[in-house]
Amino acid sequence: MTIRVEHLTHTYNKGLAYETKAVDDVSFEVADGEFIGVVGHTGSGKSTLIQHLNGILKPDAGRIWIGDIDITAKGVKMHEIRKRVGMSFQYPEYQLFEETVYKDIAFGPRNLGLADDEIDERVREAMSLVNLKFDEMAERSPFELSGGQKRRAAIAGVIAMRPEVLILDEPTAGLDPKAHADILSMINSVRERMGGIVILVSHNMDDIAATTSRVFVMDTGRLVRAGAPAEVFSDAGYMRGVGLGLPQATEMAAMLGLDGEPGAGVGAAAGETAPGTILDMDGLVDAIVSARIARGPDAIDGTPRGEEDRNGATRDEKGVGE
Amino acid sequence: MIRDITLGQYYPEYSIIHKLDPRLKLVVTLVYIASLFIIEDFFGYIIVAAAIFAVIAASRVPPRFVMRGLKPILIIIIFTFALNIFMTSGDVLWEYGWLHVTRQGLYTAFFMALRLILLIVGSSLLTLTTKPMKLTDGIESLLTPAKKLGVPTHELAMMMTIALRFIPTLLEETDKIMKAQQARGADFETGSIFRRVKALVPILIPLFVGAFRIAQDLAMAMEARCYRGGEGRTKLNALKFKRRDLAAAFVSAGYVAAIIMERILL
Numbered sequence: 357m358t359i360r361v362e363h364l365t366h367t368y369n370k371g372l373a374y375e376t377k378a379v380d381d382v383s384f385e386v387a388d389g390e391f392i393g394v395v396g397h398t399g400s401g402k403s404t405l406i407q408h409l410n411g412i413l414k415p416d417a418g419r420i421w422i423g424d425i426d427i428t429a430k431g432v433k434m435h436e437i438r439k440r441v442g443m444s445f446q447y448p449e450y451q452l453f454e455e456t457v458y459k460d461i462a463f464g465p466r467n468l469g470l471a472d473d474e475i476d477e478r479v480r481e482a483m484s485l486v487n488l489k490f491d492e493m494a495e496r497s498p499f500e501l502s503g504g505q506k507r508r509a510a511i512a513g514v515i516a517m518r519p520e521v522l523i524l525d526e527p528t529a530g531l532d533p534k535a536h537a538d539i540l541s542m543i544n545s546v547r548e549r550m551g552g553i554v555i556l557v558s559h560n561m562d563d564i565a566a567t568t569s570r571v572f573v574m575d576t577g578r579l580v581r582a583g584a585p586a587e588v589f590s591d592a593g594y595m596r597g598v599g600l601g602l603p604q605a606t607e608m609a610a611m612l613g614l615d616g617e618p619g620a621g622v623g624a625a626a627g628e629t630a631p632g633t634i635l636d637m638d639g640l641v642d643a644i645v646s647a648r649i650a651r652g653p654d655a656i657d658g659t660p661r662g663e664e665d666r667n668g669a670t671r672d673e674k675g676v677g678e
Numbered sequence: 679m680i681r682d683i684t685l686g687q688y689y690p691e692y693s694i695i696h697k698l699d700p701r702l703k704l705v706v707t708l709v710y711i712a713s714l715f716i717i718e719d720f721f722g723y724i725i726v727a728a729a730i731f732a733v734i735a736a737s738r739v740p741p742r743f744v745m746r747g748l749k750p751i752l753i754i755i756i757f758t759f760a761l762n763i764f765m766t767s768g769d770v771l772w773e774y775g776w777l778h779v780t781r782q783g784l785y786t787a788f789f790m791a792l793r794l795i796l797l798i799v800g801s802s803l804l805t806l807t808t809k810p811m812k813l814t815d816g817i818e819s820l821l822t823p824a825k826k827l828g829v830p831t832h833e834l835a836m837m838m839t840i841a842l843r844f845i846p847t848l849l850e851e852t853d854k855i856m857k858a859q860q861a862r863g864a865d866f867e868t869g870s871i872f873r874r875v876k877a878l879v880p881i882l883i884p885l886f887v888g889a890f891r892i893a894q895d896l897a898m899a900m901e902a903r904c905y906r907g908g909e910g911r912t913k914l915n916a917l918k919f920k921r922r923d924l925a926a927a928f929v930s931a932g933y934v935a936a937i938i939m940e941r942i943l944l
Binding site for chain 2: 407410412435438439442443444445446448450451452453463464467468499513514517
């Protein structure tokens with residue numbers, strides 16, 4: 357399964373005074389097995405873009421191929437698309453409606469017209485993937501679960517359709533740290549077990565850096581950057597310019613003057629890391645250690661590299677707590 | 679998309695009509711509706727039509743926009759028109775089987791259709807030129823005397839305000855839920871009536887749950903800001919009866935006088 361998007365444009369309120377181009381001439385390709393992160397500040401068109409991928413929104417111009425099907429073509433069966441492209445919206449727990457968790461997760465597979473035993477198998481599989489215990493949870497009302505459990509039950513409802521492309525819009529928004537971590541590990545296990553493409557939309561740069569293999573940066577409806585997380589996050593100035601931040605470890609590395617350190621990023625998302633960009637805590641620790649080995653115990657004093665030599669300021673003079 | 683539905687149909691403009699006191703507009707609209715039922719001949723409607731066109735012109739709302747309000751009741755107009763034209767007895771002008779058109783029928787049909795059209799145009803002009811919030815303020819203020827009789831006017835107005843305020847929110851919520859269920863393969867457009875009604879369940883339940891959640895949050899937020907009903911409550915934008923309102927009241931009085939004169943003299 358691959359995704360190909362060509363010159364996609366979507367305009368809200370067309371013809372009215374307040375018409376806005378939510379997605380403006382966006383083109384990209386996604387290969388099978390990729391894990392794509394989509395970032396952009398509020399109103400940059402991320403949600404509008406991804407809602408095109410399963411035919412919920414229709415583009416004003418441009419084409420979208422899911423595998424070998426052009427879903428923008430006339431007469432295309434939306435059912436076929438929804439079967440292949442699963443989508444979990446923001447706050448998916450607000451879509452729960454059935455009496456039991458089991459029935460709610462079965463809603464999607466049932467709409468696909470599957471047989472009962474096939475549905476049963478899929479519900480069990482989906483529940484185990486999102487780490488909800490079948491015996492405990494299946495017959496409970498979805499409305500009496502905790503926030504994190506509700507979210508996982510709702511995502512299970514999408515996973516149970518066994519999509520080849522799984523799109524998750526802000527799956528961790530508003531959750532406590534434990535539930536947040538649960539969702540992230542759930543996404544990883546779903547990906548391992550099911551393969552296919554995963555697209556994650558998030559404001560949380562740490563999540564993006566920790567999970568994705570490629571990052572799309574959206575700004576005012578345009579796809580302005582696309583590349584490996586290390587590549588995208590290496591340009592801190594640009595990311596701030598489009599209203600985004602950096603992963604905390606990357607930010608911290610910059611504060612410590614460790615960005616661009618040779619050997620940094622060793623522990624970060626394997627393989628795809630551009631030299632010098634630290635994406636996670638492991639990478640940060642490695643960078644600190646190697647800097648201390650290379651330059652002695654005073655190597656890290658919170659001064660960006662190079663400045664120290666110019667104005668001769670030391671850590672004591674500058675004060676530590678600034 | 680469901681979000682595109684316009685509600686309250688307010689048309690933003692800075693005309694004199696928009697600026698008038700909502701209380702005055704409410705009263706004048708009621709008087710206007712009453713005047714439509716006083717009139718008994720077409721000449722009276724000429725006065726009414728002239729008046730309403732003058733108001734539309736003054737409001738600077740495009741006439742096309744005003745006429746859009748007629749769309750939903752077009753069927754009712756056509757229905758009453760047909761009913762009147764065929765069901766009224768009198769001098770037969772045309773006959774086919776049991777169908778017959780009489781002179782009186784033709785007259786009544788046009789008369790009634792005109793009355794309905796003027797009624798809708800007049801009342802939609804009120805909502806086109808007055809923000810819903812101002813309208814509820816006006817209603818609350820007009821109902822103040824009823825407070826002495828124990829009618830909770832402030833609470834009623836607050837309920838109306840909240841209801842109006844949350845229509846777009848709930849529409850947005852509906853839109854989101856529909857999309858989410860569609861993504862899970864729900865189908866709202868095909869199948870028998872029974873199936874389509876059943877297909878609404880996955881939308882309605884989350885919507886109700888959502889509405890209660892919103893209501894609870896709102897109640898909490900209001901309580902946290904010490905809301906305790908209308909007693910001693912002041913308004914940010916208190917309604918003021920200005921000179922232009924007085925002028926408009928006089929013009930309206932002139933209109934009523936003209937209608938009554940027409941009725942007596944002609």
